[in-house]
Amino acid sequence: MERTDDLKIVKVKNVPKRKNKDTWAIIGFIAPAFLIYGVYVIYSIFMTFYYSLFDWTGIDSNMVFIGLENYIALFRDxxxxxxxxxxxxxxxxxxxxxxxxxxxxxxxxxxxxxxxxxxxxxxxxxxxxxxxxxxxxxxxxxxxxxxxxxxxxxxxxxxxxxxxxxxxxxxxxxxxxxxxxxxxxxxxxxxxxxxxxxxxxxxxxxxxxxxxxxxxxxxxxxxxxxxxxxxxxxxxxxxxxxxxxxxxxxxxxxxxxxxxxxxxxxxxxxxxxxxxxxxxxxxxxxxxxxxxxxxxxxxxxxxxxxxxxx
Amino acid sequence: MTKLVKKIPLYLLAILILVITGLPFFIMFLTSFKGQMEFMTSPWSWPENFSLDSYKLLIELEFFGYFWNSMIVSVISVVIVIFIAAMASYPLARLTFRLNRPIFIIFMVGMMIPIHTTLVPIFTLTNDLGLYDSLLGLVGPYIAFALPISVVIFTQFMRDIPKELEESAKIDGCSHIRLFWNIIFPLLTPAVATVSIYNFIQIWNEFIFALTLTSSSQTATLPIGLREFYGEFSVNIPGIMAALTLGSLPLLLVYFVAQEKIVAGLAAGSVKG
Structure with missing residues (x-):
């Protein structure tokens, strides 16, 4: 997830060729924080939504896709x-x-x-x-x-x-x-x-x-x-x-x-x-x-x- | 004389709040020096002969292991946060590029994200990385959730540093790494203090990740240890009070030594945040 975001920075920053020197510095400075933040926070939010579409105990690998049924149950809970x-x-x-x-x-x-x-x-x-x-x-x-x-x-x-x-x-x-x-x-x-x-x-x-x-x-x-x-x-x-x-x-x-x-x-x-x-x-x-x-x-x-x- | 009379309601209010905030601490401290029998017969009286039995019990139970765990996790997390947050803030505060604002906002939004929204994925991720029930497994999420406020504080602070400083250095052909490390970072001391104090208090007292990502008493941090102790010795109330006293002592001691610094740091951090 965060890797694609990094690539985006590269692409956008490559447009004005003149600033190329700064681009790598910017990526280098931001990458460590963005990587940890991306994995633990951004990726996790998407994964939470993904998991919420399954009937899953969490202890075994048996995940059954049930669409939005968890949310329907939630509304009635x-x-x-x-x-x-x-x-x-x-x-x-x-x-x-x-x-x-x-x-x-x-x-x-x-x-x-x-x-x-x-x-x-x-x-x-x-x-x-x-x-x-x-x-x-x-x-x-x-x-x-x-x-x-x-x-x-x-x-x-x-x-x-x-x-x-x-x-x-x-x-x-x-x-x-x-x-x-x-x-x-x-x-x-x-x-x-x-x-x-x-x-x-x-x-x-x-x-x-x-x-x-x-x-x-x-x-x-x-x-x-x-x-x-x-x-x-x-x-x-x-x-x-x-x-x-x-x-x-x-x-x-x-x-x-x-x-x-x-x-x-x-x-x-x-x-x-x-x-x-x-x-x-x-x-x-x-x-x-x-x-x-x-x-x-x-x-x-x-x-x-x-x-x-x- | 009339001035003094006017002040009486002020004093009464000030003392009432003093009692409400202070009394629980006072009672906790006093009760920790009571014998168990003594507590049963007269729970809220002055202790008869300041017994240290409860503290001896805590030492026997290796309560200090929890301190050690909390210390390791807090120090490692805070040190890493300071470096990577300061680094990330450097281009966000000093350089112009198209994704500057979006990246800053992505970090800032992190302050409103409930930890629970990330709990299950972080739990499975920690398992997959083989870091479940290890202190190292806690460091990752602690850093991640400390980053938003830290990046915001550092960025705000760095924006106020005059541009001329690095202009001259740039003319000398200074690289960004040297510019950051030799010129900007040394000027960040007040912001570093704020970020460390704020995050240290948060991480030292953190509960939910520690509860979810660790299970054995070898990796228990102080809040987890306190809860374990409470579950096991719930009838030994002086013992529990001694554990609470010891558990609160480190932060309170630091606070009484560096009160102004901590208060100013917390205020600065939150106001800017």
Missing amino acids: GVFWTSIQNNFLLVIASLFTQLPIGLIMALLLFSPIKGMRLFRSVYFMPFLMSTVAIGILFIFIYEGNYGLLNSVLGVIGLESLQTAWIGKESTAIWAVIATVCWQFAPFYMILFRATIVGIPEELYEAADIDGATGWQRFKNITLPLLMPIIVTSAILSVIGSLKYFDLIYVMTGGGPNNSTELMATYMYKQTFTNFNMGYGSSISFAMFIIAFIVTLFILFGDKQRKGNDS
Whole structure:
């Protein structure tokens, strides 16, 4: 696959003979990266589509071509629809928790309070922990009998709220979403903080002369200048939520009763637990298409926004 | 005085967030020093006599093998990514040719591709190459998925280097290889730092490829090892907390030493990405 692409470069570059000297340098410089990327990413996407056209366990070489039947089955598969629904719930919940909380954390780091170094250091810690470690840790936080959350609720007199957070269908997905927020809000905090640092001090000084309140300063200076990074963060958050896997796999395995199933966990289950590699491939290709469409939508929306601004 | 009163809500909010982000770490750390019996009777109290039994157990179980595996895979992948991504970015940033934009976009699009879309083909490919259940088998996919963000960061960075620098070198008859290696690459230090930090954190914590492409405990990386340990000792909660503490320690230590550098690197990487 990538070899033909390389050849294309050669052909096109050979047209203007004068630049021939550069052509080989260009190929030489790009080839190593393009080769690895081509084999593991580009080739794999095509192969996933190819596999999705077969009835195949993955353990034997017996592949039966069945056309689009896997996709037809997918459309009728209730668990798949549950997983899409959960993925979009995660997308929306992430956007409306991670980004605002990340922004509040970033703004706090610029407020005139003492002990800033401690706040800053601790706030960022969750992002450095591996998702697997976070998952295991939060299993114990949400545990029904002695779990940390229930203990805290007991101490502040809210015993009535105590429950087996990730053992119950009604609470499991929210418990997981809260954990995802705990993990990623610090990341957006860092992005927002880096942008706020870059805002020229003169802008605020001018606002002070005009007698602007703190809220006006935020609304008229900070927020507009943060807009580009908020859009970037939104893209990262949406794409990240669509391919989310690790935490759910460790914490709930998609349960109880598929209530926390995501496209990625369902794909993994079908492929490597039930050995339906053909069917699993159709789920992963559907994930690709969904991520692709959503990305196009966001980019288009961003273009519109930029168009309106200028 | 009124100023202080005004600040009280700020402090309360700051401390509330501090507790929510910090308390899980604090409890994890404290619990790791408890005896198993002690945890059963009073799970969230202060440890009576800071016992090191859990850590001794981890050493006996050769938990450090997982560190070693994670270290090898992360370092090899990051070093290769830096070189081949910087190389690929050189023509993309400094030379004009017809396929420049398409190739850049092909790399950039990689950032939105779900890893799961490539999982089965990479699994079969790794099997066919005879690399299943080997650390080397992990390096390929790790590099491939680190390339998009790395190429984007390097390309953006190189575009900002003034053209005059290499103009004079070109007149001297400098080849592209020498131009890249002697003039451009040494100027990339900040971008190299960003790319290494960002990718190191990602690869050190990577889970799904390690889960799919390895199976034995000889090749288990840290996240896989943690999960294995959790499965085997799920009743020994202080032991699990000790494993989590040890597992998180390397990145946290590096973070506390080079905090500003890491934070700036991460921010730069993602903003540009």
